[in-house]
Amino acid sequence: MIDYDKIVTEKARSIKPSGIRKFFDIAQQMDGVLNLGVGEPDFFTPWKIRQKAITVLEKIKTSYTANSGLLDLRRSISGYLDRTVGVKYEPKDEIIVTVGGSEAIDLAIRACIGEGDEVLIVEPCFVCYAPMVQLANGTAVTIETKLENNFKLTAAELKEKITPRTKMLILPYPNNPTGAIMTREDLEPIAEVLRDTNIIVVSDEIYSALTYGKDHCSIASLDGMKERTILINGFSKGYAMTGWRLGFLAGPQPILQHILKIHQYAIMSSPTVSQYAAVTALEECDADVQKMVDEYNIRRRYLVSAFNSIGLPCFEPEGAFYVFPSIKSTGLTSKEFCERLVYEKRVAVVPGDAFGECGEGFIRVSYAYSLRNLKQAVKLIGEFLDDLKKEREGK
C-alpha cells in the first residue's frame, strides 16, 4: 500500500489550517446561521463589468494573454495607480497581472525569500503570509500592533524586530481584520526606518478602495520608497470581483523580471475574460465603487455604535469592511466566545486570534451584509451577552 505520509513533505504537513477555516467548518455544519464571517463583498460585480465579460465571451477572446497580462490592462492599472496613489509604473515591465492578490503575495515571497531570511509580519493580519513564508523556507517574525495605537505599525515596533537577516516587511493596510489604515503621517516614520536598509516592503493594499473619510496612501508614494516596495492590489474587494480571481503586483523591474518567471511556469497567464472585464472596472466604474463605499460606510457607523452600546468596546476602523470589537469583558477567549455564539445564537463571527496571537480578546465582524442582517446579528449578540451576564451572576 502507498504511504502518503512519506509522499507529502514534512513542510506541507506542518502547515496549520487557518483559524478562519477551522471555525467555518463548525458553522457550515449548522442550518440557518447568520454568517458575519465572510471576507467578500455582498454587492454584485457592477453590471458594466459583467456585460464586458459577456461580450468578450461572445467574441471568443478566450486564448492566453501575454504572461504578464493584457497590455491594455497593465496600462489601465498604471493609470489607476497614478491617479489613486500618485505612483507611476511602467506597464511594460513594472506590472504583472496575477490570479488574485493571493498569487501576488505568493510570488513576491517566493521570489525574494529563502533559507534563513526573516520576514516581518504585522499582526493581526490576513492568514496567508506566515504559511507562505514557511513554504519558502523563510522565518516569519511577528510584529504585534496594539489597540492603543489604533492597530497601526509604529517605527519603534518595527525597529525592535529588524535584524541583519530581515529581508522583507509585509505591510497589510487597510487592514484585515482590524480595519486600521496607515495615513501618510503614519507611514513616514516607517519609511524613514527602511530607507537606509536593504529591506523590501510588500504592501498588500487589496482594501485600498475601501477607506472612509480619508484617502488611502501607499508607502510606495513616499520619497525613496517606490524602489523598495512591491505594491499588491486586486479587484476582489473594491470592485466586488472575488470569483474573477484577478489581482496585480507593481514594483521594481529587477525583481519583477524574476517574479514573472515563477508566474509563467506556475500560471502561464491570468484568466483572460477577467482581464478584459477588469479594464472596464478600472476605466468606467469609479461611481459604482463610490456607491459601495458609501453603503459600507453607513454600515460601519452602525456597527461601531451598536457594539459600543451593547458593551463590546469597538475601535473605529477607517478601512476595509470589518469591525474588531473587544470581547475581553466577557471573560471568554475569542474561540470560546465565537463557538458559543454560533451554537447558542447561530451567529458566526471569526475569533480574533485567527489573525495572530495579539488578536486574542477580539472578534472580527464583517459588514459585507445588509443593514437588516447586521441589525439582526447585533440583537442576537446582545442577547448572548445578557445570557453570559446572567450566567456569571448565577455563579
Place this chain on the structure above:
Amino acid sequence: MTQLLELLAKNSRLSNAELAILLGKSEQEVADEIEQLEKSGVIKGYTTLIDRAVENPNLVTAYIELKVTPMAESGFDDIAKFIAQYDAVKSVTLMSGAYDLGITIIGENLRVISDFVARHLSTIDGVISTATHFELKNYKENGILLCDEENDERGFVSP
C-alpha cells in the same frame, strides 16, 4: 440624491437617532435637514412599499394612456388634477410622445377598472382616446426588487 434621502427612500421608519448614527451626524443636524426637506417640498410624505399582489392577489393594476386636447390657459393641468381626485388613481403623469397623460389605477377586478375607464375617464371633456394596459407582474418598485428573496450565495470560503 443625498445619502439621507436615499436612506429614507429605502426605509422611512428609521428614527432621527438611527439616521444620525448611520450618517455620522448629530441628531439635531438630521432633524434640521429633514425639516428643511419637508418645508421645501422635497419630501412629500412617508409611505409604505406594499406588494399588493401578496396582500390581495385579486387586485388588478392598470396603466392607462390618455390622449387629451389641452385647454386654453390651463393646458393639461386642469384635466390632470381632475383625474387625480379619484381614489382609485394612484399616479398621474404628463408624458411626451404618443400620448399625453399616463395614469395608474388599482381596482378590485377587471370589471371595476373597465367601468372606471368607460364611465369616468372616457367621458371627461377633452379626452380623445384611452388605451388600457393591465399589469401582469411587478418586479421592481421604488428601486426595490419585489420578486427576489434575499439569497446569499457566498459560501464559507477562506484560506
